[in-house]
Amino acid sequence: xxxxxxxxxxxxxxxxxxxxxxxxxxxxxxxxxxxxxxxxxxxxxxxxxxxxxxxxxxxxxxxxxxxxxxxxxxxxxxxxxxxxxxxxxxxxxxxxxxxxxxxxxxxxxxxxxxxxxxxxxxxxxxxxxxxxxxxxxxxxxxxxxxxxxxxxxxxxxxxxxxxxxxxxxxxxxxxxxxxxxxxxxxxxxxxxxxxxxxxxxxxxxxxxxxxxxxxxxxxxxxxxxxxxxxxxxxxxxxxxxxxxxxxxxxxxxxxxxxxxxxxxxxxxxxxxxxxxxxxxxxxxxxxxxxxxxxxxxxxxxxxxxxxxxxxxxxxxxxxxxxxxxxxxxxxxxxx
Amino acid sequence: xxxxxxxxxxxxxxxxxxxxxxxxxxxxxxxxxxxxxxxxxxxxxxxxxxxxxxxxxxxxxxxxxxxxxxxxxxxxxxxxxxxxxxxxxxxxxxxxxxxxxxxxxxxxxxxxxxxxxxxxxxxxxxxxxxxxxxxxxxxxxxxxxxxxxxxxxxxxxxxxxxxxxxxxxxxxxxxxxxxxxxxxxxxxxxxxxxxxxxxxxxxxxxxxxxxxxxxxxxxxxxxxxxxxxxxxxxxxxxxxxxxxxxxxxxxxxxxxxxxxxxxxxxxxxxxxxxxxxxxxxxxxxxxxxxxxxxxxxxxxxxxxxxxxxxxxxxxxxxxxxxxxxxxxxxxxxxxxxxxxxxxxxxxxxxxxxxxxxxxxxxxxxxxxxxxxxxxxxxxxxxxxxxxxxxxxxxxxxxxxxxxxxxxxxxxxxxxxxxxxxxxxxxxxxxxxxxxxxxxxxxxxxxxxxxxxxxxxxxxxxxxxxxxxxxxxxxxxxxxxxxxxxxxxxxxxx
Numbered sequence: 001x002x003x004x005x006x007x008x009x010x011x012x013x014x015x016x017x018x019x020x021x022x023x024x025x026x027x028x029x030x031x032x033x034x035x036x037x038x039x040x041x042x043x044x045x046x047x048x049x050x051x052x053x054x055x056x057x058x059x060x061x062x063x064x065x066x067x068x069x070x071x072x073x074x075x076x077x078x079x080x081x082x083x084x085x086x087x088x089x090x091x092x093x094x095x096x097x098x099x100x101x102x103x104x105x106x107x108x109x110x111x112x113x114x115x116x117x118x119x120x121x122x123x124x125x126x127x128x129x130x131x132x133x134x135x136x137x138x139x140x141x142x143x144x145x146x147x148x149x150x151x152x153x154x155x156x157x158x159x160x161x162x163x164x165x166x167x168x169x170x171x172x173x174x175x176x177x178x179x180x181x182x183x184x185x186x187x188x189x190x191x192x193x194x195x196x197x198x199x200x201x202x203x204x205x206x207x208x209x210x211x212x213x214x215x216x217x218x219x220x221x222x223x224x225x226x227x228x229x230x231x232x233x234x235x236x237x238x239x240x241x242x243x244x245x246x247x248x249x250x251x252x253x254x255x256x257x258x259x260x261x262x263x264x265x266x267x268x269x270x271x272x273x274x275x276x277x278x279x280x281x282x283x284x285x286x287x288x289x290x291x292x293x294x295x296x297x298x299x300x301x302x303x304x305x306x307x308x309x310x311x312x313x314x315x316x317x318x319x320x321x322x323x324x325x326x327x328x329x330x331x332x333x334x335x
Numbered sequence: 336x337x338x339x340x341x342x343x344x345x346x347x348x349x350x351x352x353x354x355x356x357x358x359x360x361x362x363x364x365x366x367x368x369x370x371x372x373x374x375x376x377x378x379x380x381x382x383x384x385x386x387x388x389x390x391x392x393x394x395x396x397x398x399x400x401x402x403x404x405x406x407x408x409x410x411x412x413x414x415x416x417x418x419x420x421x422x423x424x425x426x427x428x429x430x431x432x433x434x435x436x437x438x439x440x441x442x443x444x445x446x447x448x449x450x451x452x453x454x455x456x457x458x459x460x461x462x463x464x465x466x467x468x469x470x471x472x473x474x475x476x477x478x479x480x481x482x483x484x485x486x487x488x489x490x491x492x493x494x495x496x497x498x499x500x501x502x503x504x505x506x507x508x509x510x511x512x513x514x515x516x517x518x519x520x521x522x523x524x525x526x527x528x529x530x531x532x533x534x535x536x537x538x539x540x541x542x543x544x545x546x547x548x549x550x551x552x553x554x555x556x557x558x559x560x561x562x563x564x565x566x567x568x569x570x571x572x573x574x575x576x577x578x579x580x581x582x583x584x585x586x587x588x589x590x591x592x593x594x595x596x597x598x599x600x601x602x603x604x605x606x607x608x609x610x611x612x613x614x615x616x617x618x619x620x621x622x623x624x625x626x627x628x629x630x631x632x633x634x635x636x637x638x639x640x641x642x643x644x645x646x647x648x649x650x651x652x653x654x655x656x657x658x659x660x661x662x663x664x665x666x667x668x669x670x671x672x673x674x675x676x677x678x679x680x681x682x683x684x685x686x687x688x689x690x691x692x693x694x695x696x697x698x699x700x701x702x703x704x705x706x707x708x709x710x711x712x713x714x715x716x717x718x719x720x721x722x723x724x725x726x727x728x729x730x731x732x733x734x735x736x737x738x739x740x741x742x743x744x745x746x747x748x749x750x751x752x753x754x755x756x757x758x759x760x761x762x763x764x765x766x767x768x769x770x771x772x773x774x775x776x777x778x779x780x781x782x783x784x785x786x787x788x789x790x791x792x793x794x795x796x797x798x799x800x801x802x803x804x805x806x807x808x809x810x811x812x813x814x815x816x817x818x819x820x821x822x823x824x825x826x827x828x
Binding site for chain 1 (some may be wrong): 347441442445446448449451467468469470572628631632633634635637638639640643786787790793794796797800801802
């Protein structure tokens with residue numbers, strides 16, 4: 001009887017809680033991840049929230065205590081400001097040309113470097129990737145000299161070729177330097193500023209090339225053998241085997257390129273001192289944003305512009321993900 | 336060591352990682368009744384003095400970098416001044432420097448002010464540097480009266496140039512006069528005499544006007560085959576030396592004011608205009624680059640063989656419109672003090688006249704106290720000490736506004752120039768001569784929506800230098816329209 005009573009006493013008290021092994025492991029895992037979480041909160045989440053709030057104020061850092069809520073005034077200003085529209089279209093102009101160009105040139109280089117018969121593959125891989133490691137500001141300054149319309153290297157090469165051609169054929173064709181130096185002035189000419197930026201952008205495709213190369217090397221060779229057996233030529237193999245198999249890599253590079261264009265700032269800023277010269281042709285969206293926020297001290301305007309860009313890029317990303325089901329092939333059959 | 340031990344060690348690493356990631360990088364502003372130590376750092380890690388605030392002393396933070404002052408060769412001089420002042424002043428003041436590279440200074444100062452941790456003193460800084468911070472500087476008229484400072488030595492003209500929005504935000508400290516630099520070697524090769532050193536003197540028997548300068552600049556422009564620009568066989572694409580340039584000039588007002596003082600804003604304070612004298616200047620310069628080609632255009636100026644725009648020291652330009660702050664770029668010496676300059680002799684002449692009038696756009700730097708300073712009296716005293724120190728003036732390369740300090744300045748400049756150009760004599764009196772013709776309004780006078788209007792000015796100037804098809808009259812009209820639109824907007828800054 002006493003034992004039954006003892007048992008009853010035991011069964012009616014709350015059992016002592018003990019963390020299971022998996023709970024303990026999870027707790028330790030979270031603890032080790034905490035530096036990242038803290039960094040994410042401090043340097044991303046909190047600033048994002050602050051910028052969102054700031055987009056509804058007239059905050060001026062020089063008169064920080066005098067800010068007020070202005071509702072949607074900054075967003076209304078944004079859509080009525082000509083620089084917003086022009087900078088957006090200049091960025092789009094750059095993106096429409098440089099993104100596909102960058103992707104296909106990177107893919108082309110990756111295909112070349114992937115050739116079985118190519119000697120010194122590692123050397124080529126290294127050479128194509130090296131420009132990525134050079135700081136952007138330094139490389140932009142070097143490009144400024146290279147593309148200088150007066151006596152940059154490219155101008156020297158083009159003008160020398162022109163001189164040789166005319167000296168050799170001038171007598172035969174009875175022409176003598178009809179056009180003057182043919183090298184364009186690139187960043188001093190409104191017609192050549194954007195092509196100059198695109199040219200500079202091509203120098204940094206090493207990263208994309210490496211990613212494409214990795215994708216190409218994962219394509220099973222038996223697929224190519226099967227295609228050859230079926231009579232497929234090289235172009236058909238590329239179109240029906242290579243492209244579908246590397247489509248996830250292509251999708252990734254495309255997404256990164258679009259986001260990269262949305263963040264495009266350093267090179268046009270170094271070239272024009274932040275004014276978008278010549279003639280506003282290098283006034284990309286982020287330079288306009290920077291100018292509004294940090295040069296003119298209209299932080300509210302800058303924050304509103306930043307959120308507009310976020311919405312646009314988010315929209316692009318959603319479209320890309322939604323449409324990817326039609327053209328991105330995952331070998332496992334699932335995303 | 337078991338798993339538990341490893342986990343504990345890793346756990347200890349978490350706060351270390353967090354603290355190192357979140358560690359402060361700007362000047363700390365610790366204060367207290369007991370002594371405190373604050374250290375400064377710069378955006379690029381340039382070592383700065385670590386200054387201890389003695390117990391009972393008032394800390395005054397001096398922000399350096401908005402104008403000059405953050406060059407490596409200036410840091411030691413500033414440190415020596417600060418240490419000496421802190422050790423010897425009787426006002427219980429400790430100056431703590433905050434030295435930021437010029438490229439980052441505006442952003443850092445704005446950040447500090449936004450955080451409520453702005454410095455007490457900013458300087459030396461010119462008008463344009465101050466223009467980005469409207470309404471933040473203290474009107475020191477009350478301090479002048481309280482401290483009994485004698486400002487009569489400056490004169491009304493100079494004092495008025497220190498006013499911003501009606502407030503006297505500093506005392507005239509450093510002046511940079513314009514002058515015409517000329518390469519005596521290139522002049523001698525053309526058997527030309529030296530330029531006039533007094534306004535009213537003639538050059539080669541002719542009145543010294545901008546048209547006269549153009550005439551001789553064409554003669555001094557020579558291609559690689561030795562043909563002058565006046566020769567039909569001259570090849571502009573192969574110019575070996577140019578007759579004229581303007582190093583480091585980036586805006587219309589700075590150059591155009593030499594043709595006549597004026598302003599973008601009319602007397603009513605809100606209507607945009609383009610003074611007629613400036614139109615003459617722009618047309619003169621356009622012809623110089625694109626028609627007669629005795630001046631390099633933008634692409635030619637920033638080329639590597641023209642020292643990427645620092646053209647005075649290249650030996651390829653016969654004359655330059657320059658200012659005192661550019662003198663240090665003319666010559667050079669190696670580590671042993673031997674001259675490595677690219678030519679042997681140079682001198683300076685006065686700025687030419689336009690329509691019989693000489694106008695000198697004079698730059699003026701000053702030190703200013705922020706309104707947010709909690710110790711304005713002490714900041715003012717420290718500021719006066721900075722302005723009176725001759726070693727600081729010499730290291731900033733500025734001609735002192737105070738006549739009593741000018742002799743030391745000229746002595747130091749002469750010594751420096753002699754080291755770079757042995758046996759050469761420079762007529763330094765041109766700098767004081769030009770002060771007599773200081774432009775009023777100045778070339779940096781306030782205008783509505785200053786920063787935006789100035790950006791439009793600079794873009795116009797860049798386009799003028801970049802395109803031979805630049806239609807001067809049409810572009811001036813467009814500029815006036817754009818500036819009027821800027822004037823009509825709420826003030827940016």
